[in-house]
Amino acid sequence: MKNENASGIKEIARRANVSIGTVDRVINxxxxxxxKTKEKILQIIAELDYQPNIxxxxxxxxxxxxxxxxxxxxxxxxxxxxxxxxGINAAAAEIKNFGVSVVHYFFDQNSKGTFVEQANAxxxxxxxxxxxxPMFENEAIDFLARCREKRxxxxxxxxxxxxxxxxxxxxPDLFQxxxxxxxxxxxxxxxxxxxxxVNISREIDLHHHLLKKEEGFRAYFNKERSDxxxxxxxxxxxxxxxxxxxxxxxxxxxxFDLIFVTNSRVSxxxxxxxxxxxxxxxxxxxxxxxxxxxxxxxxxIDFLICQKPQEQGYKGLMSIYQFLLGSSPxxxxxxxxxxxxxxxxxxxxxx
Amino acid sequence: MKNENASGIKEIARRANVSIGTVDRVINxxxxxxxKTKEKILQIIAELDYQPNIxxxxxxxxxxxxxxxxxxxxxxxxxxxxxxxxGINAAAAEIKNFGVSVVHYFFDQNSKGTFVEQANAxxxxxxxxxxxxPMFENEAIDFLARCREKRxxxxxxxxxxxxxxxxxxxxPDLFQxxxxxxxxxxxxxxxxxxxxxVNISREIDLHHHLLKKEEGFRAYFNKERSDxxxxxxxxxxxxxxxxxxxxxxxxxxxxFDLIFVTNSRVSxxxxxxxxxxxxxxxxxxxxxxxxxxxxxxxxxIDFLICQKPQEQGYKGLMSIYQFLLGSSPxxxxxxxxxxxxxxxxxxxxxx
DNA sequence: ACTATTTTCGTTAACGTACACGAATATATT
DNA sequence: AATATATTCGTGTACGTTAACGAAAATAGT
Numbered sequence: 175m176k177n178e179n180a181s182g183i184k185e186i187a188r189r190a191n192v193s194i195g196t197v198d199r200v201i202n203x204x205x206x207x208x209x210k211t212k213e214k215i216l217q218i219i220a221e222l223d224y225q226p227n228i229x230x231x232x233x234x235x236x237x238x239x240x241x242x243x244x245x246x247x248x249x250x251x252x253x254x255x256x257x258x259x260x261g262i263n264a265a266a267a268e269i270k271n272f273g274v275s276v277v278h279y280f281f282d283q284n285s286k287g288t289f290v291e292q293a294n295a296x297x298x299x300x301x302x303x304x305x306x307x308p309m310f311e312n313e314a315i316d317f318l319a320r321c322r323e324k325r326x327x328x329x330x331x332x333x334x335x336x337x338x339x340x341x342x343x344x345x346p347d348l349f350q351x352x353x354x355x356x357x358x359x360x361x362x363x364x365x366x367x368x369x370x371x372v373n374i375s376r377e378i379d380l381h382h383h384l385l386k387k388e389e390g391f392r393a394y395f396n397k398e399r400s401d402x403x404x405x406x407x408x409x410x411x412x413x414x415x416x417x418x419x420x421x422x423x424x425x426x427x428x429x430f431d432l433i434f435v436t437n438s439r440v441s442x443x444x445x446x447x448x449x450x451x452x453x454x455x456x457x458x459x460x461x462x463x464x465x466x467x468x469x470x471x472x473x474x475i476d477f478l479i480c481q482k483p484q485e486q487g488y489k490g491l492m493s494i495y496q497f498l499l500g501s502s503p504x505x506x507x508x509x510x511x512x513x514x515x516x517x518x519x520x521x522x523x524x525x
Numbered sequence: 526m527k528n529e530n531a532s533g534i535k536e537i538a539r540r541a542n543v544s545i546g547t548v549d550r551v552i553n554x555x556x557x558x559x560x561k562t563k564e565k566i567l568q569i570i571a572e573l574d575y576q577p578n579i580x581x582x583x584x585x586x587x588x589x590x591x592x593x594x595x596x597x598x599x600x601x602x603x604x605x606x607x608x609x610x611x612g613i614n615a616a617a618a619e620i621k622n623f624g625v626s627v628v629h630y631f632f633d634q635n636s637k638g639t640f641v642e643q644a645n646a647x648x649x650x651x652x653x654x655x656x657x658x659p660m661f662e663n664e665a666i667d668f669l670a671r672c673r674e675k676r677x678x679x680x681x682x683x684x685x686x687x688x689x690x691x692x693x694x695x696x697p698d699l700f701q702x703x704x705x706x707x708x709x710x711x712x713x714x715x716x717x718x719x720x721x722x723v724n725i726s727r728e729i730d731l732h733h734h735l736l737k738k739e740e741g742f743r744a745y746f747n748k749e750r751s752d753x754x755x756x757x758x759x760x761x762x763x764x765x766x767x768x769x770x771x772x773x774x775x776x777x778x779x780x781f782d783l784i785f786v787t788n789s790r791v792s793x794x795x796x797x798x799x800x801x802x803x804x805x806x807x808x809x810x811x812x813x814x815x816x817x818x819x820x821x822x823x824x825x826i827d828f829l830i831c832q833k834p835q836e837q838g839y840k841g842l843m844s845i846y847q848f849l850l851g852s853s854p855x856x857x858x859x860x861x862x863x864x865x866x867x868x869x870x871x872x873x874x875x876x
Numbered sequence: 877a878c879t880a881t882t883t884t885c886g887t888t889a890a891c892g893t894a895c896a897c898g899a900a901t902a903t904a905t906t
Numbered sequence: 907a908a909t910a911t912a913t914t915c916g917t918g919t920a921c922g923t924t925a926a927c928g929a930a931a932a933t934a935g936t
Binding site: 228229233272354361521522 | 584862863
C-alpha cells in the first residue's frame with residue numbers, strides 16, 4: 175500500500191512515471207523536459223482537469239510581486255480620491271498573503287510638478303507593475319512610454335488614454351455618463367426651459383475629462399432634437415469665492431432651470447444656491463461624497479451620478495495583479511456601472 | 526547562525542523559549558498549556574501583531590467545510606434565480622481551494638412540497654452551514670427551527686425572516702425599494718394622473734414579499750400628500766393569457782398613466798402594452814432580465830429597479846463561510862443597493 | 877571509443893501551520 | 907517515598923508546491 179491517496183502534482187507524477195520535479199517543470203513551463211514526456215504529462219493534466227493548489231503554491235513560492243500605485247492625494251478641495259484609495263487598500267489587504275506588496279505614490283492634482291516627481295520615483299524603484307490615474311495627459315504619456323521601455327506593465331483607472339500597451343482601463347465611460355445625465359434632465363424640466371453646464375477644474379488638462387461628459391450630455395439633446403437651451407460656464411478658480419462671483423453673473427444675465435455640474439464639486443454650486451435661496455433650480459452632479467449627500471438629502475441636489483470609485487481602485491489593483499500572475503486573461507477595458515443616486519436610495523449605495 | 530529569519534509561529538516560539546507546538550496550542554486555544562506561558566505567548570503575539578498565514582493554515586488543515594444552498598430553481602417563467610445561483614457559484618469557486626464544498630438543492634417556486642422535500646434532504650446530510658432563500662414563510666420557519674436544533678448556522682438571502690438565530694440576511698430592503706419606485710413615479714407623471722400597481726405571483730406566500738414593496742410605494746405618496754390616485758390588481762395566474770384578461774378589464778374600466786409592477790414579471794405587462802399598442806402608459810418594474818431589458822430598450826419600460834441578485838448569492842455564501850471560519854465578525858444584515866436602470870445605463874449594469 | 881557538453885530528470889529542503897504522539901514535569905494518592 | 911494520574915510541553919510528519927542541486931542519460935565533438 176503506497177499510493178493510496180496521492181493528489182495534485184504527486185498523482186500526476188505517479189501516473190506519468192516521472193518525479194514531481196518534472197511535473198513541476200511542465201506546469202510552470204520551465205525548460206528541461208523532453209517533448210515526449212511533456213506531452214504525456216500535459217495529457218494527464220488535462221484528463222485529471224488538474225488545478226494547482228493556490229495555497230501550496232503561494233506558500234512555497236518566494237516570489238514577491240511589487241506594485242506601485244500612482245494616484246492623486248486626497249485634497250481638502252475634494253475627498254474623491256479617498257474612495258479609489260480605499261479600494262486599492264482593500265485589494266492589497268486581500269492579496270497580501272499571496273506575496274504582493276503595494277506602495278503608494280501620491281501627487282497633487284493642482285501641480286504637474288509633483289506628478290513628474292512621483293513618476294520618477296516610481297521608475298527608480300523597479301516595480302513589477304504600476305497602477306496609474308493619468309490625470310495629466312502629456313506627463314502620463316511620457317511616464318508610460320518609459321514604463322514600456324522598462325517592460326513594466328500598467329493599468330489605468332479613472333480616465334483612459336487609449337494607450338495600446340496598457341494592460342487594462344478600469345473606470346467610467348465619460349461620454350455615456352453625460353448622456354445619462356441628459357436623460358435625467360429630461361425628467362426634471364420641460365422643453366421650453368434652460369440648462370447651464372458648469373465645469374469646475376483648475377488644471378486645463380483635467381478639463382478633457384469633463385468635456386467628454388459635456389459631449390455626451392449635448393449629444394443626447396441633439397439626438398432627441400430637443401428644444402432645451404444649453405449654456406455653459408468654465409470655472410478655473412476652484413475656491414468658493416471665485417465660483418460665487420462667476421455663478422452670480424451667469425445667473426443674473428439669464429434664468430436657468432437646471433444646472434449640470436460635470437464633477438464632484440457640485441456641492442459648491444448647491445451651497446451657492448442654498449445661500450442665495452434659489453429653490454427652483456434643479457441640480458445634477460457627480461459622486462457620492464459627504465458634502466454632496468448633504469445637499470441631496472436637503473433636496474438641493476436632485477441626482478448624483480456615481481461610478482464606483484472604490485471599485486475602480488479595487489479592480490485596478492486586482493487587474494495588474496492578475497496580469498502579473500499570468501494565469502487568467504484580463505479584460506482590457508472595464509467600464510464601471512453608471513449609478514443614479516437619489517434621496518431615496520443613497521443610504522444603500524456602495525461606493 | 527540558526528535563527529536568522531524566523532517568522533510567524535516559529536518566531537513567536539523562539540522569543541517565548543517554547544516550541545512551535547505550544548504556540549500552536551495557544552493560537553488555536555487548545556488545552557494543555559500553563560497559564561503563565563500562555564500569557565507570555567499571548568503578549569508576544571500582540572507585540573508582533575501576528576497574523577496567521579491563511580495559506581499555510583488552509584494547507585495544513587484537513588478540515589472540510591460543507592455548505593448546502595437551498596434556493597428556487599430557475600424556472601421558465603422567470604430567469605431571476607439564475608443570477609443568485611451564479612453568485613453562489615462564483616463564491617464557491619473562489620473558496621474551493623480553502624476547503625469548502627457547496628451542494629445545491631433546488632425547489633420549485635410554485636410548489637411547497639418540493640421545498641419541504643429538499644429541506645429534509647439537506648437535514649439528512651449534516652452540513653456545516655446552510656444558505657437559504659426562505660420563499661415559503663411557514664415551511665422555512667419549520668426548517669430553520671430544525672437547523673437550530675442541530676446547531677447548523679444559516680444565512681438568508683432575497684427575503685428576510687427576522688429570525689433571531691440567523692447569522693445574517695443579505696438582500697433587498699423591500700419597503701425602501703417601493704419607496705424609490707414611488708419617487709421615480711413622481712418624475713414620470715403629473716399630480717392629476719393615476720397609477721396601477723400590479724402584483725403577479727402564484728403562491729400567496731410570495732405575496733408578502735410584494736406587499737412590502739407596495740407598502741413602501743404607498744408610503745411615499747402618503748408622506749408627500751400627493752393627489753395621485755393609486756389602484757391595484759393581484760394576478761395569481763401567471764400565464765400570459767390570464768394576465769391579458771385581467772389587464773384588459775383593469776385598463777378598460779379606468780385610464781392609468783403609470784403601471785408599477787412589483788416584481789420581475791414586468792415584461793409580461795410590457796408585452797401586453799406593446800401588443801395592444803398602448804403607448805402613453807409609463808412602466809416601472811423590477812430586475813435586470815433579458816426580457817425586461819428588451820422592453821426597456823424599446824421604451825415600453827421606463828425604469829427597472831434592481832438589487833444585485835448575483836451579489837446576494839455571492840455575499841450570502843461568503844457570509845456563512847466567514848461565520849464558519851469564525852475569524853471575522855459578520856454583519857447580521859446587509860441591504861443591497863437599490864439600483865435604477867434606464868435605457869442609458871443598462872449596458873454597464875452588473876447584476 | 878572516449879571525453880565534453882547539453883539535455884533531461886530525480887531528490888530534497890524549504891514555505892508556515894495543524895495535529896498526533898509521546899516525553900517530561902508537576903501534582904495527587906496511597 | 908513510591909506510584910499513579912494529570913498537566914504541560916517538544917518532536918516529527920504532513921499539506922501541495924517551488925526551486926536549487928546534482929545525478930543520469932542523451933548528444934556532440936574529437
